[in-house]
Amino acid sequence: MDAAPRRAGPPDLDALVSLRAQMFEAMGVAGADTSWLANAHGWFSARLDDPAYGIFVVEQDGSVVACAMGAVRDAAPSPGAPAGRDVLVSNVCTTAAHRGRGHGRAAFEAVMTWAASTGVGRVELMATEDGRSLYERAGFTPTAHPALRATLD
Numbered sequence: 001m002d003a004a005p006r007r008a009g010p011p012d013l014d015a016l017v018s019l020r021a022q023m024f025e026a027m028g029v030a031g032a033d034t035s036w037l038a039n040a041h042g043w044f045s046a047r048l049d050d051p052a053y054g055i056f057v058v059e060q061d062g063s064v065v066a067c068a069m070g071a072v073r074d075a076a077p078s079p080g081a082p083a084g085r086d087v088l089v090s091n092v093c094t095t096a097a098h099r100g101r102g103h104g105r106a107a108f109e110a111v112m113t114w115a116a117s118t119g120v121g122r123v124e125l126m127a128t129e130d131g132r133s134l135y136e137r138a139g140f141t142p143t144a145h146p147a148l149r150a151t152l153d
Helices: 010-026 035-047 103-117 129-137
Strands: 053-060 063-074 085-094 123-125
Touching: 010 035, 010 053, 010 063, 010 085, 035 053, 053 103, 063 103, 085 103, 103 129
Parallel strands: 085 123
Antiparallel strands: 053 063, 063 085
C-alpha cells in the first residue's frame, strides 16, 4: 500500500462517488436512474468537513482505490446505546482491481479509529457476505433484528 488512509477532501469527491457506484454494482444493486450520482457528489461534498462524519480514502499510485465512512447518528437512548447515539459505518469499498490487498481493511480501520474518538459507544453496519469476516474479526456480531426497508412514494 502506498499511503496510509487519510481523511477525504474535495479532490476525492469523484472517486468517492465512483467507489459508491462500484459498491452497489458489486452488490447487484442497479438502477436505470443515475440522478443519485450527482446527489451523492453533493452529499459527500457537504459532509467532508462535518465532524459527525469520518470519510476516509486509501490511495495507490496516486489514485484513490478504497474508501470507508462513518456517521454519528442521533437516536433515543436504549439498552444497547444508553447515551442514545451510535456510529453507522458504510461505503466500505475497494476498486475491483485492488481488492484483496488490505486497502478496504485499512480504510475501515481508519473509520473505526475515528469512531472511537467520537465518544460514542456503539457502531453498527450492514455487511455483505464478502465483508462479513472482516467485520466479525473487528468484533461485530449479527443482531437478532435485521434491517427492513420500504420505499416511500
